[in-house]
Amino acid sequence: MDILDVFSWSLIPLTIRLAIPITLAAIGGTFSERSGVINIGLEGMMLMGAFGGVYGTYLSGNPWVGVFTALIMGALIGGIHAILSVKFKANQVVIGVGINILAMGFTTVMTRAIWGTEGMSSQVKGIQEITIPLLNKIPVIGGIFTKQTPYLYLTFLIIFVGWYLMYKTKIGLRLRAIGDNPKAAKTAGVSIEKYRYFFVTLSGILSGLGGAYLSLVQNNLFVQNMTAGRGFIALAANIFGGWNPLGSFFASMIFAFAQAIRFNMFEVNIPNQFIQILPYLATLIILVGFSRKTRAPEALGEIDE
Amino acid sequence: MGESPLNAYMALFKGAFGSVTGLANTLTEAIPLIFSGLAVALAFQCGLFNIGVEGQLYIGAFVSTIIALKLAVWPTLILLPVVIIGGMMAGMVWGGLPGLLKAKFGTHEVIVTVMLNYIAIFFTSYLVNYPFKAEGWVAQTKVIPEGAFLQKIIPRTHLTSGLYLAIGMAILVYFFLWKTSSGFEIRAVGENPHAAQSGGISIAKNITLAMALSGGLASLAGIVQVLGIYHRFIDNFSPGYGFTGIAVAVLGRNHPIGVTLTALLFGALNSGALRMDRITNISSNMVVLIQGLVILFVAAPEIIGSLLTGKKDV
Numbered sequence: 001m002d003i004l005d006v007f008s009w010s011l012i013p014l015t016i017r018l019a020i021p022i023t024l025a026a027i028g029g030t031f032s033e034r035s036g037v038i039n040i041g042l043e044g045m046m047l048m049g050a051f052g053g054v055y056g057t058y059l060s061g062n063p064w065v066g067v068f069t070a071l072i073m074g075a076l077i078g079g080i081h082a083i084l085s086v087k088f089k090a091n092q093v094v095i096g097v098g099i100n101i102l103a104m105g106f107t108t109v110m111t112r113a114i115w116g117t118e119g120m121s122s123q124v125k126g127i128q129e130i131t132i133p134l135l136n137k138i139p140v141i142g143g144i145f146t147k148q149t150p151y152l153y154l155t156f157l158i159i160f161v162g163w164y165l166m167y168k169t170k171i172g173l174r175l176r177a178i179g180d181n182p183k184a185a186k187t188a189g190v191s192i193e194k195y196r197y198f199f200v201t202l203s204g205i206l207s208g209l210g211g212a213y214l215s216l217v218q219n220n221l222f223v224q225n226m227t228a229g230r231g232f233i234a235l236a237a238n239i240f241g242g243w244n245p246l247g248s249f250f251a252s253m254i255f256a257f258a259q260a261i262r263f264n265m266f267e268v269n270i271p272n273q274f275i276q277i278l279p280y281l282a283t284l285i286i287l288v289g290f291s292r293k294t295r296a297p298e299a300l301g302e303i304d305e
Numbered sequence: 306m307g308e309s310p311l312n313a314y315m316a317l318f319k320g321a322f323g324s325v326t327g328l329a330n331t332l333t334e335a336i337p338l339i340f341s342g343l344a345v346a347l348a349f350q351c352g353l354f355n356i357g358v359e360g361q362l363y364i365g366a367f368v369s370t371i372i373a374l375k376l377a378v379w380p381t382l383i384l385l386p387v388v389i390i391g392g393m394m395a396g397m398v399w400g401g402l403p404g405l406l407k408a409k410f411g412t413h414e415v416i417v418t419v420m421l422n423y424i425a426i427f428f429t430s431y432l433v434n435y436p437f438k439a440e441g442w443v444a445q446t447k448v449i450p451e452g453a454f455l456q457k458i459i460p461r462t463h464l465t466s467g468l469y470l471a472i473g474m475a476i477l478v479y480f481f482l483w484k485t486s487s488g489f490e491i492r493a494v495g496e497n498p499h500a501a502q503s504g505g506i507s508i509a510k511n512i513t514l515a516m517a518l519s520g521g522l523a524s525l526a527g528i529v530q531v532l533g534i535y536h537r538f539i540d541n542f543s544p545g546y547g548f549t550g551i552a553v554a555v556l557g558r559n560h561p562i563g564v565t566l567t568a569l570l571f572g573a574l575n576s577g578a579l580r581m582d583r584i585t586n587i588s589s590n591m592v593v594l595i596q597g598l599v600i601l602f603v604a605a606p607e608i609i610g611s612l613l614t615g616k617k618d619v
Contacts, residue, residue, distance in 0.1 A: 088605035102597025
């Protein structure tokens with residue numbers, strides 16, 4: 001196999017598919033951190049979503065009920081993050097770490113309790129792929145409309161709505177103000193607490209949605225720790241994307257692209273580990289190469305009394 | 306789950322403290338967590354979040370293994386320190402890199418350490434699967450010479466002199482951070498970088514130094530496992546000591562004493578869990594769940610008060 005065969009048009013749909021779960025969690029992180037709450041817990045929130053997706057599907061036989069369950073579980077765990085950080089003013093990094101560990105333990109224990117197996121659930125019905133006629137005939141981008149799940153279009157909608165909300169609405173303006181200068185926002189009469197409750201919970205919902213994609217689209221079952229660091233990658237994508245829903249998406253795409261190349265390289269005669277390193281190394285090099293000082297929301301992580 | 310909670314807790318408790326072996330297991334499980342917890346805590350004291358402990362411990366463990374294999378004929382008295390310090394230096398370089406990148410380019414240390422984790426784990430995996438693989442099916446190196454073993458403190462257990470090293474390092478970190486001027490500078494940058502800079506303290510220098518030292522401590526978490534338990538480098542040997550180290554550090558309030566006590570608590574939970582898993586039908590991951598809950602409750606101690614009184618405002 002020629003090394004150049006690694007780059008083919010099939011990379012585009014593959015990249016998008018791999019980017020979906022990361023993008024969703026990254027936008028969740030964007031909302032949470034724009035409201036001033038550091039969110040290290042994206043990983044655990046995704047994991048809860050992945051589990052909830054399979055459990056809901058297992059009970060009902062319908063993967064969309066599974067997705068709904070994932071949203072509920074994401075909202076619950078996001079809500080816990082919100083209550084602890086807003087009401088109890090706990091250290092946000094600590095909360096995130098606690099949520100990741102809690103989610104890891106909870107999903108593994110429940111997997112054994114429900115399915116009686118260690119580390120893996122039974123197979124459930126996954127979400128069906130659809131092909132949109134006519135649009136799938138367009139050259140180059142036709143792949144985006146071929147054998148994709150409705151998740152893809154949902155993700156694009158969330159990216160757009162997220163961007164619009166943040167930069168074109170009063171709510172977005174206030175959200176950004178809260179993240180940068182909560183005192184001024186407060187003086188202007190904005191309820192910081194209400195915003196934080198809402199957007200941190202939303203970060204759980206979006207991460208849960210992303211997690212359910214992993215279990216219901218890519219695997220059709222739940223596997224212990226199946227997020228495998230994607231929540232942290234999402235956190236990185238959010239930071240690299242400049243705390244912006246669009247930026248989060250593009251950063252997720254860069255990472256997903258490096259991951260997609262990996263799939264095409266299995267036939268090249270290189271030790272597997274080097275291929276696996278690729279997305280991480282590429283992200284790192286791009287990051288240092290661009291070396292721009294991304295500007296965090298100024299009051300990120302501050303606990304106001 | 307159809308299992309009496311009392312039975313489960315009894316099994317957990319007996320596994321952790323019920324016998325000399327149980328107690329030794331608890332201490333053995335605590336050792337790597339003391340190191341990884343100290344590593345995260347030291348970085349936190351400088352305002353840095355080192356999620357990269359997991360990768361740093363792999364790098365340290367691997368380099369120590371290779372040094373031990375190459376210098377096999379050296380006498381213990383020289384070999385053991387060289388092996389440990391060599392591994393630590395590798396960990397310092399691997400950990401210092403994100404510090405340097407942050408100081409020079411402003412690259413966020415969280416992203417860099419996350420990426421470096423994967424790179425370290427896959428790279429050592431390559432090394433132990435190809436150039437340094439021992440004969441046989443398992444991806445592991447040859448056994449290191451006995452001169453590089455950490456000696457057992459209690460026979461027929463896995464408890465080694467790594468315990469002394471861990472406690473010594475906790476004391477050393479305490480003295481460094483609170484009794485030396487370098488330690489003061491690191492904490493000053495962590496407290497308020499702008500004020501520290503106005504006071505003539507270099508942010509760049511201290512960020513790099515703190516991350517390098519953190520990486521050195523992190524590497525010890527891997528080195529003690531190689532020298533004390535496995536006596537070789539095994540592919541993917543760490544069950545996430547680096548990530549648990551984050552929990553240990555935050556629960557221990559980033560203080561060496563707190564870190565040591567928390568590591569002991571987690572060690573007890575881990576060793577108890579193994580017994581519980583054997584005796585009852587409950588997954589050993591139950592303790593992971595408990596750890597998560599403990600962290601959340603410790604993060605917000607007022608929860609308990611508010612649950613008890615049912616008050617709305619805290």
